[in-house]
Amino acid sequence: MTLAEGVQLVAFGILTAMTLGGALGVVLLDNIVYSAFLLGGVFTSMAGLYILLNAGFVAAAQVLVYVGAVNVLILFGIMLVNKEQEFTPIKQAWVGKVATGGVCVGLFALLTASVLNTPWAISAEVPTGEMATVVIGIHFFTDYLLPFELASVLLLIALIGAIVLARREFIPDVAPGEPASEALQLPERPRELVSSVPGSEPGR
């Protein structure tokens, strides 16, 4: 075994352990913030696996899109919502957990069986490696033009939708003369008028 092969093997082992362990942590941990940070770890180790497959560009894109954008957005969502709600324990919750576990193990067994039983046709082509950007670009503008454009239109729709949602303004359709109805007003604590008269403050 040469040095490169040994490094690849060890790196593959570490990255697989990180991906699997991180993914299990995302699902099993109670604290949602831990789950979100672990998700970033899972994405990063997947980028490492892409590097092992000679796909440096895909790895960098994975880090940029999934770690740098998606995961940060998830974290933003968690930290800005700030919903402090006590988790009430449900009776016989273990039934649900056992059922979920059973379904997951069954799915895993099915997938493993199908992976092991499929006669994979392993491609003998040499990986493009450093030329990947050129090849990907050519594919985008020839045979994958329609999916590429559809994906960009989808993103545009999501962008416009997000802007519309964020700029939503409640304009009550009330004539200027009549008083606004109670329903549209925010519940607000009655404010005490403090020190409106000069010299009447306590302690002066």
Next chain:
Amino acid sequence: MNQGIDLQGSFVNALVDLGISPGAASALWLPLPMVVILIGATVSIFVTVWLERKISAAAQQRIGPEFAGPLGTLQAAADGIKLIFKEDITPAKADPILFTLGPAIVVIPVFLSYLIVPFGQNLVITDLGVGIFLWIALSSIAPIGLLMSGYSSNNKYSLLGGLRAAAQSISYEIPMALAVLAVVLMSNSLSTIDIVNQQSGYGILGWNIWRQPAGFLIFWIAALAECERLPFDLPEAEEELVAGYQTEYTGMKFGLFYVGSYVNLVLSALIVSILYLGGWESPISVSWLASLIGVSETTPWLQVITASLGIMMTLFKAYALVFIAVLLRWTMPRIRIDQLLDFGWKFLLPVALVNLLLTAALKLAFPVAFGG
């Protein structure tokens, strides 16, 4: 274009001549450039901290540090030793794991980005095909560390600072990536070596700053925002947020943020000098001078001179930019968070898009000047 000196090849050949197998010789070579770059990056912190202190002192008509070492050059070392010996406090209500991981996640990508910074034709750790794209991807990891340290400090100022830092870094990443894209469009490659080579040959006239003046400004502004330097140091605005995400940190954990910010500043300056100021190219092309006096490009002593001049040129350009950044820090007021986001999304982003479009049009119209 000549290949310049090939240190790796000579090193491996020398070891093979000594009777070591070629595989072992390359394995021995592997850590050397990494260690050199790591040491270089660490030394750059000392230089930059000293520059920052001296220039700020000059801007405020003080003398600045002068007792630690000649001209106060060892002041940064004194700061570092103080930070190392300080008690490492984790607040009682903080989350200890995330609190420790946060600074590490901020610092590691910055050091990793030095992988693609070239100091000469062969003086780079690896000439990756994805080159500059790797730097953009790595710099997008830092917000996670900032959010992590902001959240785990269990302090509302820290959380606000972390959220601000992440928002700022996400909004300025897009104009920066678009500015880089315009340069990449001209050099037909993401590799940093190719980007510099495309600017070579005409001395100072060939540099990208003449072809991409708007891109240069956009990139420099966005880089300052990414480094959280003063016109954009909202995340740690001390009047509003105590010290932002750094509030609860002491000792070497704070030191990591400090190290990270200065290494990131030097890295950004290096990248600007590579993308827009011709990297290791001298203002007057050395190969043109050599051909003028009739010396072959493959002469050993000329190659050594070219290589050392290249390293000096790269560092000189980077430190000139660091000087500008420091001057900006001590002469500009901080902008508000709404101004920062408005500026990023409503001004820089459209201008960067127009710049990209113009570059593409000019590339089609004048393929000679804009890289056909």
